[in-house]
Amino acid sequence: MVRIDLKSLRASRKREDIEKNKAEYISKRAGIEGSNSALKRKGQDKLNVRGIDKTTVVSGLKVTVQNIKRFIKYMQGGYKPKSELEPLCGMTAPVPG
Numbered sequence: 001m002v003r004i005d006l007k008s009l010r011a012s013r014k015r016e017d018i019e020k021n022k023a024e025y026i027s028k029r030a031g032i033e034g035s036n037s038a039l040k041r042k043g044q045d046k047l048n049v050r051g052i053d054k055t056t057v058v059s060g061l062k063v064t065v066q067n068i069k070r071f072i073k074y075m076q077g078g079y080k081p082k083s084e085l086e087p088l089c090g091m092t093a094p095v096p097g
Contacts, residue, residue, distance in 0.1 A: 038066060 036044075039062060049058050073079065 035066070039063065042066065 042062060044059065044062055047055055047058055049055055
């Protein structure tokens with residue numbers, strides 16, 4: 001008789017799920033890493049306030065300002081449509097059709 005631990009079975013299923021949806025997990029991580037990087041460049045890494053409440057307010061305001069700036073850039077046409085972007089990897093090839 002073979003015994004398989006339920007915890008091992010769950011871990012195996014989770015690994016399979018991550019492997020199948022790898023691109024989805026990567027794209028989410030890349031998005032948040034870019035946001036964190038932008039906030040750090042604007043001073044989020046060194047705040048001039050102390051305390052949880054003040055830090056929360058200042059951080060929230062910085063995130064709000066970043067979102068407003070991105071919205072303004074979007075409204076002014078600063079972002080390229082996805083169809084005009086270059087392919088992310090590999091080389092271009094003709095599609096038979």
